[in-house]
Amino acid sequence: MTDPVLIRADAVAAHPSVVLDVRWALGAPNGRQDYLDGHIPGAVFVDLETELAAPPSTASGRHPLPSLPDLQAAARRWGIGDGDAVVVYDGTGGMAAARAWWLLRWGGVADVRILDGGLQAWLATGGEPEVGSHETAPGTVTLAGDSMPTIDIDTAAGWPACGVLLDARAGERYRGETEPVDPRAGHIPGAISAPTAENLDSSGHFKSAEVLKARFDALGNDVPVAVYCGSGVTAAHEIAALAVAGIEASLYPGSWSQWSNDDTRPVGLEPVEDL
CATH class of the missing domain: 3.40.250.10 (Rhodanese-like domain)
Known part of the structure; x- marks a missing residue:
């Protein structure tokens, strides 16, 4: 991108x-x-x-x-x-x-x-906010779909064998220490913990492209990257950070909320250092 x-x-x-x-x-x-x-x-x-x-x-x-x-x-x-x-x-x-x-x-x-x-x-910057609702005229955009890559649950299961699967949730959820939302704790086996919060600096801005590239390059170069989170929302933030760093990544939309509801899917609990 x-x-x-x-x-x-x-x-x-x-x-x-x-x-x-x-x-x-x-x-x-x-x-x-x-x-x-x-x-x-x-x-x-x-x-x-x-x-x-x-x-x-x-x-x-x-x-x-x-x-x-x-x-x-x-x-x-x-x-x-x-x-x-x-x-x-x-x-x-x-x-x-x-x-x-x-x-x-x-x-x-x-x-x-x-x-x-x-x-x-x-x-x-000194911006003056507008109060109340803003009415706008309807647009006419035509969407085509599939302009960003995605993977399904079966592809996510096999992804660590051919690339890097990033888990964008907080480290304690990845490690299975807590699970406040979904039915099972842990992570997709083979996934690497890379919490979304680490994409931002202390002021809530994205870290620089150089810093983000160094973060993600530590996972390995020239390998396909896919990302999941709890339900596919904050994983999009990780994909944006990867894009800032010049790295394309696929989204697993179902994420942990889909995976953890399927009792046939294994759960990883082994801890790894957050990246």
């Missing part, structure tokens, strides 16, 4: 684009109210649970990918037209916004950028 992944807060005003507010946190569905309380002027709220995911199931996971027609209908509601640039942001270092970034890129939107540092970085 050679297209830019990130955009600086001080560059948003000069970058004509559809702006999407994707504030969301697991177990804290207050994103819409946060949006109404103040957002980047002109931004449209995106509901991760209902617009960036299909309904959950034990067979497909907690946040399955939406169907292409559903994603296209949502993108049109957000006002996206063919050829439009898009900027996505949240209040958690891009952890949720990266899901919108990945899905729109998967759908074929060429210019989608994550606001580095999120809303906080934009406010720090």
Whole structure:
């Protein structure tokens, strides 16, 4: 991926684009109210649970990918037209916004950028938030799908034999020390722990391309990379970080929420050092 992944807060005003507010946190569905309380002027709220995911199931996971027609209908509601640039942001270092970034890129939107540092970085530039809801005219974008690589559960099982499978969850969940959401603790056998939080610096910005490349190069060079997390949301953030470093990676959308619900799938518990 050679297209830019990130955009600086001080560059948003000069970058004509559809702006999407994707504030969301697991177990804290207050994103819409946060949006109404103040957002980047002109931004449209995106509901991760209902617009960036299909309904959950034990067979497909907690946040399955939406169907292409559903994603296209949502993108049109957000006002996206063919050829439009898009900027996505949240209040958690891009952890949720990266899901919108990945899905729109998967759908074929060429210019989608994550606001580095999120809303906080934009406010720090002196931006004045808009209060209430922003109404936008429907867009006309046509999405094609499959513009970003994915793997299924069977491919994920065999991936460590031919490449690197990164587990983007917190290290304690990877090691099986705790599992607050899914039915079984542990990780996909052969996966390597690479927590998403380590993609960010202390200010909530992505680390530099050089630092990220060094992090991921430590896993080995010139091998295929795939990523999973709990339900396919924060794994998109890891794929964005890999893209910043110039490395293409595939997403396993079902992630641990799908794998752990299948009793026929083995579970790894051996600890490894987080990278």
